[in-house]
Amino acid sequence: MLDRKTFAEININNYIHNINFIKNKTKTEVIPVLKADAYGHGATQLAKVVENIGIKLIAVAFLGEGINIKKNGVNIETLVFNYATPKSIKENIDGYIYTIGSLEQLTELINFFGKNIKKIKFHLNINTGMNRMGIDIYNLDKIISLIKEYNINIHGAYSHFATADNLDDFIKEQYNNFISAIKYIEDSNINIPVKHICNSAASLFFPEYSLDYVRPGIATYGMQPSDIKIEKELKPVLTWKSTVARVGLLKKGESVSYGRTYFAKETIPTATIPVGYADGYFRQLSNKGYVLIQGKRCNIIGRVCMDQFVVETTQLNNVKLGEEVILIGKQKDNIISAENLASLAGTINYDITSKITKRVPRIYIEEE
Incomplete structure (x- = not known):
């Protein structure tokens, strides 16, 4: 419902542009990462987009995310990054590739499936220095032995860079660790058809490490x-729009919003925006954030509430009820990016978009 004229506009053409740009830069295939509801952009809808442009494989964090995409009519093969219980895997074999991320997990799967484990496709996640998930190098011999004994279907292998966004030398160390691990496995007569390690930052800034696939997330948006x-x-995919819900006047010495954290030093015009932290607009942006109205920056005054916040409109002329407000995006010559808000809130850009809640409708457009 657009009852309050608040919605996130998702530009499909920009999303396709970003995927194609990454594909051309890396000269390899792309696995779009659609976890966390496509970083707040709508996983089901964008899964349909990538299926239509011929993408063969997508990735999600958890099996439940993949199930939801498939329930909505998308049949594209889906790589599941994280742990899934053997029972849930048994109920969802076709169309999925599961990750083996530790010796303990593989042992659990073998104990549950026995020889039937060969019906399931797997990618090996190799720990090359992230130390969060992945098979430890010292367990490779045991992993190799079990793969051979149970004829496990290894479709691919991957790892994950810890510091690709920092552009430091650790990325080379991790890459070399991964290549060494892959060679060790393949020298043991286990074929690994698909190899991938590059996230968004590595795809853009270290394309020489692209291998068979890259799996960008944030950059595709x-x-x-x-x-x-x-x-x-890169072209931003999401624009967050709202409206002026009230035009007001804050007199000199008066406060606004909860806690009285802002007092007017002089009488100022204000506008109330019908968006709050229940929509995913960060409360940390209280007295810090800003919006665009009439193409001009209007600063938030007072605390961001659950359903509203207030901005100063001194620099504007004749603000009207129902007038367009941009929270993220472009209006006339000014832009508010997710990066701008993230800097003010003390977080990262995809924390901003992934926190936009379901209360904010997504509208999908095709515009250049």
């Missing part, structure tokens, strides 16, 4: 994967 180096060819 047009947001920057690094605050050190900017890729200007």
